[in-house]
């Protein structure tokens with residue numbers, strides 16, 4: 001099954017999450033405009049779409065977007081991330097801390113996306129990716145709390161629709177509502193909240 005086919009099978013889930021309000025359209029007026037750190041998947045086919053769109057949403061604000069990008073991006077952050085091979089999550093946390101000091105920004109945007117090749121290599125479903133994205137926010141907040149007041153952390157999700165005319169959308173992701181709708185525990189430890197196969 002290629003990525004497009006996999007995504008077609010996930011369209012009902014995406015539509016359910018949109019209908020339930022787990023995914024919400026991003027309103028530019030609701031985004032912080034004083035610069036940010038972005039943690040995003042390095043996917044060479046998607047990263048510029050995501051960043052250009054994000055920059056447009058933040059137009060008129062401080063044009064400082066401190067990018068930290070590796071394969072699968074924020075999915076690397078949970079302590080037991082299945083997309084991490086070494087200690088990529090710790091490296092991202094340290095660089096987020098450094099980026100905050102370097103740039104004086106107070107917002108971290110976590111960009112998950114679908115379909116994600118790195119998540120596919122780890123055999124992760126869409127729902128598992130979103131569970132990881134929620135856990136990523138928890139871990140980032142925990143990490144910053146051990147140093148200082150945590151920044152504002154906003155999980156976003158970029159979807160590449162291919163089933164009915166190619167289009168791309170980015171949404172807010174409400175992790176608490178997701179956990180409630182999909183009946184999965186929310187938490188920072190991913191495996192403890194993993195959905196049974």
Ligand SMILES: [Zn+2]
Pocket residue numbers: 041042043071072073113115116117118119
């Ligand atoms: Zn990816």
